[in-house]
Amino acid sequence: MRRENLSPLAISLSTIVLLLCAALSAQTKQNVDLIVSHGLVVTMNAGRAIYRNGSVVIKGDSILAVGPQSEIETKYKSAQIIEAHGDLVLPGFINGHTHVPMTLFRGLHDDVTLSDWLYKYIFPAEAKNVNEEFVRWGTRLAAAEQIRSGVTTFADMYYFEDAVAEETKAAGMRGVLGETFIDFPAPDNRSEAEMLAYTERFLKKWQGDPLIHAAPAPHSIYTCSKKTIQDAAALATKYNAPLLMHVSEMKKEWSDSEKQNGMSPVQYLETLGVLRPNLVAAHCIFVDEADRKLLAERQVGCVHNPSSNMMIASGVSPVPEMRAAGIAVGLGTDGPAGSNNDLDLMEEIDLAAKLAKITKMDPLALNANAVVEMATIDGARALHMEKEIGSLEPGKKADLILISLDEPNAVPMYEVYAQIAYALKGRDVETVVISGRVVMREHKLLTVDEPHALARAREYQKSVSASLGLK
Numbered sequence: 001m002r003r004e005n006l007s008p009l010a011i012s013l014s015t016i017v018l019l020l021c022a023a024l025s026a027q028t029k030q031n032v033d034l035i036v037s038h039g040l041v042v043t044m045n046a047g048r049a050i051y052r053n054g055s056v057v058i059k060g061d062s063i064l065a066v067g068p069q070s071e072i073e074t075k076y077k078s079a080q081i082i083e084a085h086g087d088l089v090l091p092g093f094i095n096g097h098t099h100v101p102m103t104l105f106r107g108l109h110d111d112v113t114l115s116d117w118l119y120k121y122i123f124p125a126e127a128k129n130v131n132e133e134f135v136r137w138g139t140r141l142a143a144a145e146q147i148r149s150g151v152t153t154f155a156d157m158y159y160f161e162d163a164v165a166e167e168t169k170a171a172g173m174r175g176v177l178g179e180t181f182i183d184f185p186a187p188d189n190r191s192e193a194e195m196l197a198y199t200e201r202f203l204k205k206w207q208g209d210p211l212i213h214a215a216p217a218p219h220s221i222y223t224c225s226k227k228t229i230q231d232a233a234a235l236a237t238k239y240n241a242p243l244l245m246h247v248s249e250m251k252k253e254w255s256d257s258e259k260q261n262g263m264s265p266v267q268y269l270e271t272l273g274v275l276r277p278n279l280v281a282a283h284c285i286f287v288d289e290a291d292r293k294l295l296a297e298r299q300v301g302c303v304h305n306p307s308s309n310m311m312i313a314s315g316v317s318p319v320p321e322m323r324a325a326g327i328a329v330g331l332g333t334d335g336p337a338g339s340n341n342d343l344d345l346m347e348e349i350d351l352a353a354k355l356a357k358i359t360k361m362d363p364l365a366l367n368a369n370a371v372v373e374m375a376t377i378d379g380a381r382a383l384h385m386e387k388e389i390g391s392l393e394p395g396k397k398a399d400l401i402l403i404s405l406d407e408p409n410a411v412p413m414y415e416v417y418a419q420i421a422y423a424l425k426g427r428d429v430e431t432v433v434i435s436g437r438v439v440m441r442e443h444k445l446l447t448v449d450e451p452h453a454l455a456r457a458r459e460y461q462k463s464v465s466a467s468l469g470l471k
């Protein structure tokens with residue numbers, strides 16, 4: 001039928017039908033809580049799908065859909081849209097090992113050995129200064145720093161960890177937070193009995209929390225007896241919690257274990273029965289082939305901390321070999337005092353690749369794809385949280401970051417993983433969403449009072465210096 005033959009009535013009827021169709025399709029679009037539109041979406045899912053013009057759909061605290069913009073916009077609508085304008089959209093970074101309240105000791109004593117740093121400086125400084133208030137302000141400062149550089153989940157080991165948990169939750173961050181067990185009077189607990197009681201209350205309190213995973217954290221085999229380690233591990237088992245520990249991080253730790261136990265630290269932990277799928281082992285520098293086989297068999301998660309290992313000159317973790325053995329290896333900043341001095345995980349991504357390359361004198365030793373995996377999906381595996389976080393796919397928690405690609409250091413871009421690993425910086429992170437909640441929008445922090453945290457950090461510098469008789 002030719003249009004000019006239509007009567008005015010027919011024309012208005014066809015217009016009504018068209019309008020009805022449009023209204024119907026709008027109605028059939030599912031209403032969701034947040035849509036991130038027009039991004040370069042790097043999913044880190046099993047197929048490593050990348051959408052050049054993609055979109056992520058969020059309902060509640062989870063991802064509902066990820067896909068091409070054209071597909072998503074026909075199916076979903078939301079009152080809240082984050083327009084990515086071609087920004088890189090990535091799963092939030094996972095900082096697998098740190099001690100966040102130590103931000104307040106940042107730069108206190110550098111350029112010393114780990115043993116000197118610990119025994120001459122940091123343990124005395126902690127004894128004189130660390131209390132619950134200190135831990136709260138240190139955690140707030142660290143939350144600002146970590147969110148700014150795209151960290152959405154971190155694993156922590158410190159004292160007063162319940163206060164760390166409260167502040168982490170207030171900042172809207174996800175944390176695997178370990179209360180330290182150590183065989184000398186700690187700032188929060190003066191005896192092992194107190195440590196056990198505190199940690200049990202801590203584990204009970206946070207059970208089932210959507211953001212906080214509470215954990216016992218025996219410091220190491222060189223600061224904890226067999227009994228302390230086993231008691232901490234028993235608590236973790238009782239509450240189905242992770243267990244965080246420094247493992248084989250110093251040559252001296254390894255040689256002392258060989259002398260005292262007749263075996264490596266990893267094998268010693270096996271005899272204690274703590275090499276289990278809930279263990280998150282930081283460092284793992286001195287791990288030979290037999291150790292690596294054991295770590296893989298027991299599904300222990302390992303966390304590599306390149307800045308820290310270089311700064312303390314403690315050694316180089318055999319990351320390529322660990323990955324080849326099937327171990328989940330994540331990345332951590334460690335520190336932030338004495339062993340790194342910042343919490344920027346993007347720096348660790350860059351350094352992990354370069355440290356492996358120079359150690360082996362082989363530029364192929366660890367590539368960009370591998371280190372981006374370590375900061376995201378493999379970091380999640382190392383924390384035993386890969387069902388929850390680490391990639392952008394339906395059903396996982398909505399933890400994602402937007403990184404500007406409109407920066408002098410971001411153009412041109414030929415290969416996306418190499419750009420993330422070697423060119424982009426933590427400061428390029430613009431917007432951060434954790435558990436479906438926007439915690440930073442276009443560089444503006446929404447959950448942390450940053451000026452207040454900075455001011456208090458400067459005040460702490462004065463009181464910490466005075467406590468140690470420094471100027």
Ligand SMILES: [Zn+2]
Nearest residue numbers: 246282334335
């Ligand atoms: Zn550490």
